[in-house]
Amino acid sequence: MTGPAHDPDDRPQIDPVTGYETTGHDWGGIKELNTPFPKIVLWPMILAILYSVVAWILLPAWPVGRDYTRGLLGLDQQAEAVAGLRRLDAGREDWMARFAGSGDKAPDLAALAADPQLMARAMPAAHRLFLDNCAACHGTAGSGGPGFPALDDADWLWGGDPATIAQTVTAGINAPDPDTRQAQMPAFDWMPRADRQALAGYVAALPAGKADPASAAGKLFEDNCVACHGEGGAGGLMVGAPSLTDASVIYGQDAATVYATISHGRQGVMPAWSGRLSPEQINLLSVYVAGLARQAEGAGQ
Numbered sequence: 001m002t003g004p005a006h007d008p009d010d011r012p013q014i015d016p017v018t019g020y021e022t023t024g025h026d027w028g029g030i031k032e033l034n035t036p037f038p039k040i041v042l043w044p045m046i047l048a049i050l051y052s053v054v055a056w057i058l059l060p061a062w063p064v065g066r067d068y069t070r071g072l073l074g075l076d077q078q079a080e081a082v083a084g085l086r087r088l089d090a091g092r093e094d095w096m097a098r099f100a101g102s103g104d105k106a107p108d109l110a111a112l113a114a115d116p117q118l119m120a121r122a123m124p125a126a127h128r129l130f131l132d133n134c135a136a137c138h139g140t141a142g143s144g145g146p147g148f149p150a151l152d153d154a155d156w157l158w159g160g161d162p163a164t165i166a167q168t169v170t171a172g173i174n175a176p177d178p179d180t181r182q183a184q185m186p187a188f189d190w191m192p193r194a195d196r197q198a199l200a201g202y203v204a205a206l207p208a209g210k211a212d213p214a215s216a217a218g219k220l221f222e223d224n225c226v227a228c229h230g231e232g233g234a235g236g237l238m239v240g241a242p243s244l245t246d247a248s249v250i251y252g253q254d255a256a257t258v259y260a261t262i263s264h265g266r267q268g269v270m271p272a273w274s275g276r277l278s279p280e281q282i283n284l285l286s287v288y289v290a291g292l293a294r295q296a297e298g299a300g301q
Helices: 039-058 077-099 109-113 116-133 162-171 193-205 216-224 255-264 279-300
Strands: 022-027 030-033
Touching: 077 109, 077 116, 077 279, 109 162, 109 279, 116 279, 162 279, 193 216, 193 255
Parallel strands: none
Antiparallel strands: 022 030
């Protein structure tokens, strides 16, 4: 292709149809119009530029190193957000103070949970705390997921009462906190493959009640698993051993997944929340989590 031809006549030419001058370029017989910029677009652009200049002067706009210009209005969104948070906290002080304390000075969380008026005011805030801090792992309804235990059933690793939950939330599980709870599923890679396969099949059959304790696999389970998971695999409180008899299995209950667990072990980590949440927030959150199982039971009735 070739570029536009230039009209040797330098005098402006007027298009007889539109009345606009042409640019003098001829594209294979088609002449290019010198159309003016449309005013309907020009005025909004001018207004946008004027608004930008006014905004730069009045509002926070320009970065200055690690800071920024505040503008003549002196607005600071960070300060406004902090002020809003303080107003929110001030509106909660009257009932939030009842959740204050930890350790030996912790409040009676079960008694607080039995106060319907307090719960009506506290649970919306507790739900927000749960969504912000727990839902990413345990799910928005506390139903858990691969690698994360369910919080909406009656099976707990250490206990489902609010005080026990508060202790778990405070110090975490296998966390750096000196008071953290310790739990580990050891690897049984020393066990012959055939025994591990038989044991995996036995554990996978426990939820359906089809595991035979009198079988050779049942003997393997008694010798190697009962010490932590309890008789029949019902779970072992205070040692962090989950129940193997219900549907809320942390990693999966199919034979292949159980075989991988037996062969390689498991060691999940829950962070300690004492450095992020206040004792009041932890106590409030623990009351909320303890109520998830009760809500699930009520929904199932």
